[in-house]
Amino acid sequence: MNKSMYLSLDFPTWKEAKAFIDRYEFHGVPVKVGMELFYREGPHVIEKLKEANHAIFLDLKLHDIPTTVMKAMKNIAQLEVDMVNVHALGGSEMIQRAKDGLVSGSTADHVTKLIAVTVLTSMDDEALNSELRIPGSLNDNVLHLADLSKQNGADGVVCSVHEAKAIKHICGASFLTVTPGIRLGDSDVNDQKRVATPKIAKESGADILVLGRTITKATDPRKAYNKVSEEWQHELKS
Structure with a gap:
């Protein structure tokens, strides 16, 4: 199983997600389960996917007070997914407590990786500075949040491809860069900016692609x- 590509199951129900998997023969490929599907189906959808041998990135982007996130992660750990994420903007203590929850809730043979979201790939400098009133360039903020995440126990970050190389330079080669916003040459950009x-x-040093x-x-x-897959694997071998 190639765990460097996760297919986003951005569907409102398990019935529709399963129909898509079956119709296009995506059996056993790693998948991302986001808020839309998880909030409708709950842990049941994770159980079904695991029964079908899918690796899972649970994309919930938790962002709350540290104690609440820790308790949520302790429950999530029992689902034994491959990765789950938080918003790095929740701060150092929240990231630490998220990791604590995953570790304390895990079994001896499986600890879910903690990934932190830096800045959403739908954001740009203008939105960051003008709307959120966060000063500095988007790139500088992404690098700061990546470093903050590593220092507080995260195993990697969600970032755009364009920041992956600089993150590796700061955080080290083993720190995971999980990159959405992947497009083929003839694909629409939609609401993604980067x-x-x-x-x-x-x-650029990306480790994991998220394909939506x-x-x-x-x-x-x-x-x-x-x-x-062909383009990605060609680059992995070259």
């Missing part, structure tokens, strides 16, 4: 997935 092709992603609408909204999702 996008890149699989080739650019690998050249470039696959799910493609005319032929299986063909699009294979195209991404």
Whole structure:
């Protein structure tokens, strides 16, 4: 199983997600389960996916007071997914407590990796400075949040491809860079601002691709997935 590509199951129900998996023969591929599907189906959807041998990135982006996040993570740990995330903007104590919850709630043979979201790939400098009133460049903020996340126990961050190389330089080669916003050359950008092709992603030091609408909204999702995989694997071997 190639755990460097996670297919986003951005569907409102398990019935629709399963139909998509079955129709395009995505059996056993690593998947991302986000808020839309998890809030409708709950842990049941994780159990079903695990029964079908899918690796899982649970994309809930937790952001709350440290104690609440710790208790939530203790419960999430029992689902034994591969990765789960928090918002790095929750701060150092929240990240630490999230990690504590995952570790204390895990079994001896499985500890879920903690990934922190730096700045959403739908954001740009203008939105960060003008709307959120966070000073400094988007790039500087991403690097600061990545370093903060590592120092407080995170195993990696969600970032755009364009920040992955600099994050590796600051946080080290083993610190995971999980990159959404992946597009093929003929794909729509949609509401993402910081996008890149699989080739650019690998050249930039990305470890894990998150594949959303470039696959799910493609005319032929299986063909699009294979195209991404071929481009990504070619870069891994070159």
